């Protein structure tokens with residue numbers, strides 16, 4: 001069975017880096033591993049062996065057992081339409097201007113399309129381990145709520161209210177237009193538009209069975225995966241990390257990234273007098289304060305939630321090659337593959 005690790009959290013906290021580092025570690029441990037990454041920095045993409053940034057897995061020329069592919073965070077609504085509606089209807093849907101309007105106003109659609117893409121890889125049976133770097137929208141939470149939201153959108157109350165409980169036949173569209181809800185819309189919007197709306201809603205509803213079934217499967221993948229919420233000790237990312245608990249998502253681990261070395265909290269011997277030394281001492285004292293602040297915020301966080309916490313040290317060199325990625329986990333002895341069920 002494929003083991004899935006989801007790496008999520010707020011913007012810029014280190015999700016892509018940590019997902020890549022876990023992928024490297026899993027491949028080195030002998031597991032056939034796929035890293036699904038989102039918008040990696042150019043050098044990191046190269047280190048992962050992703051010279052063409054596509055969604056087809058590319059084997060890493062420098063590390064046996066490791067492959068990487070892009071998870072398109074802007075994966076299109078078109079893909080959803082073509083996957084879940086018969087070709088002719090999908091064609092009509094994607095050329096309907098209302099479809100574009102829904103697509104731009106309902107960002108969960110993009111996250112959902114990315115989740116469907118993830119599911120394709122998880123279900124291929126090709127991988128022992130798939131590490132997923134999640135799209136950053138809404139601190140990563142969007143990715144987890146997208147299946148439910150999509151199901152609600154295409155099968156939800158608004159559509160049922162307008163189109164009735166069952167799906168009317170195509171000819172039923174005329175009767176449909178007589179429904180009070182649509183008559184009201186007609187009065188407000190004008191006739192030709194109403195017809196377009198009715199047709200659009202009708203077409204959108206044909207995707208319901210497919211989306212509903214697939215959304216359920218994706219939610220199951222989420223439940224079975226190890227989920228890592230990445231944060232730093234800063235207030236913004238911390239708030240995002242806490243939101244997972246608030247919405248009832250229990251991560252497997254919370255990772256505090258870019259932690260400063262504990263030793264910095266105590267400066268053994270202040271430097272001797274002199275202007276440069278004074279400036280340095282000030283500087284060291286400030287870093288020591290920052291270390292204590294980071295420790296306090298970790299203690300505060302673990303006081304609020306029960307999830308185990310691990311730290312990854314702040315590395316002087318941004319990890320952008322295989323050695324750098326190895327260094328990420330070698331500084332975090334408590335973040336083991338074992339703890340992720342790998």
Ligand SMILES: Nc1ncnc2c1ncn2[C@@H]1O[C@H](COP(=O)(O)OP(=O)(O)OP(=O)(O)O)[C@@H](O)[C@H]1O
Nearest residue numbers: 011012013014015016017136258313314315318319
């Ligand atoms: N432990 C670390 N030490 C030093 N630099 C780090 C560490 N982790 C990540 N970085 C650097 O921080 C920056 C952001 O990391 P990364 O791109 O992995 O974050 P992200 O959460 O994926 O961001 P986004 O939300 O934009 O996708 C990068 O420049 C990365 O090299």
Ligand SMILES: [Mg+2]
Nearest residue numbers: 015016038039
């Ligand atoms: Mg990223």
